[in-house]
Amino acid sequence: MYFLIFGNKIHEKKCIKCSSNHVQKHGKNRNGTQRYKCLDCGKTFTNKKRNRSKHLLSKYLLDKQIYRVLMKQGLKYRDVQKSIDHLDFCYPTLVPRSCVVAIDTTYFSRNFGITIFRDVTNNVILHWIFVERENTKTHAKGIRYLEQNGITIVGFVVDGFWGFYVQNHHSYDIQMCQKHMADIVRKYVTRNPKLQASRDLKEIIDKLSCISEKTFNLKFDLWLTNWTEFLKEKTVIEGGNNWFYTHGRVRSAVTSLVKYKDFLFTFERNHWLPNTNNSIEGFNSGLKSVIRVHRGLRRDRKVKLIHFYLKEKSAFKWG
Numbered sequence: 001m002y003f004l005i006f007g008n009k010i011h012e013k014k015c016i017k018c019s020s021n022h023v024q025k026h027g028k029n030r031n032g033t034q035r036y037k038c039l040d041c042g043k044t045f046t047n048k049k050r051n052r053s054k055h056l057l058s059k060y061l062l063d064k065q066i067y068r069v070l071m072k073q074g075l076k077y078r079d080v081q082k083s084i085d086h087l088d089f090c091y092p093t094l095v096p097r098s099c100v101v102a103i104d105t106t107y108f109s110r111n112f113g114i115t116i117f118r119d120v121t122n123n124v125i126l127h128w129i130f131v132e133r134e135n136t137k138t139h140a141k142g143i144r145y146l147e148q149n150g151i152t153i154v155g156f157v158v159d160g161f162w163g164f165y166v167q168n169h170h171s172y173d174i175q176m177c178q179k180h181m182a183d184i185v186r187k188y189v190t191r192n193p194k195l196q197a198s199r200d201l202k203e204i205i206d207k208l209s210c211i212s213e214k215t216f217n218l219k220f221d222l223w224l225t226n227w228t229e230f231l232k233e234k235t236v237i238e239g240g241n242n243w244f245y246t247h248g249r250v251r252s253a254v255t256s257l258v259k260y261k262d263f264l265f266t267f268e269r270n271h272w273l274p275n276t277n278n279s280i281e282g283f284n285s286g287l288k289s290v291i292r293v294h295r296g297l298r299r300d301r302k303v304k305l306i307h308f309y310l311k312e313k314s315a316f317k318w319g
Helices: 052-062 067-072 077-085 136-148 162-168 178-189 196-206 213-226 228-232 248-263 278-293 299-313
Strands: 003-006 009-012 023-028 034-038 044-046 097-109 112-119 124-131 151-158 174-176 234-236 243-245
Touching: 077 299, 097 124, 097 136, 097 278, 112 136, 112 278, 112 299, 124 136, 124 299, 136 151, 136 162, 151 162, 162 174, 162 248, 174 178, 174 248, 178 196, 178 248, 196 213, 196 248, 213 228, 213 248, 228 248, 243 248, 278 299
Parallel strands: 097 151, 151 174
Antiparallel strands: 003 009, 023 034, 034 044, 097 112, 112 124, 234 243
């Protein structure tokens, strides 16, 4: 039988499983904490209190266990809800460093999304902001927060949000995600185009990640030369007062390519930049799959769970 002394009080050591006082010392763990073993049920344990709240949330969110599964394990769903309600909103303490930052916004429902700033050099989350819609003010706020906390940004990898390029291309090296660029073009010309011009353009964009900037410019300029008149074709609406471009979707694809062309191969001039933001896209997919399991949650609890998930996945200490 063992007794623990806390302050001026003496507590009898009991098994945390069966409450028996027939316990004995059972070595120490790797942190040097004394372990005990119950002689009645065989349970081993330490005298340190566990963070039950974090344990519940980890099982509920990270292990994707819904209320029904937790109740079968003897846990109460009310305890999980209380743990969520007591979560705070402190951000992790950032370690000063130089890194490439990827920015992406993912949405969980209409007017409910989150803009994430990820260090793709070290594959860790730096900062996040809940938003209704992605905008340049959110980007500027996040960048300002990072720089005020000692992060030196050597470049960005982003998808097609044109306002970001206009606002920041003079101050930073910016790489347009090549995968997103290809997806934008395929959205307009489709994956199985019927027109020869669309087929030729799709063939160029399918090889975007495999060719150099010089080769891409040569092929794209040749395509524009061959199909200039095709892009100018118009269809007159009956009556003759109004008209529209016959191949409007192809024109939209070309317009997007021309707009982002200067940012598609920044990684060739700055070897530390990746050519896609696949790392943050994969992270966002994992986040959404976890939250989707608990889709019946109230909005305020869902926000807190997302915040908890991002803090758990961050490699930095909590602030």
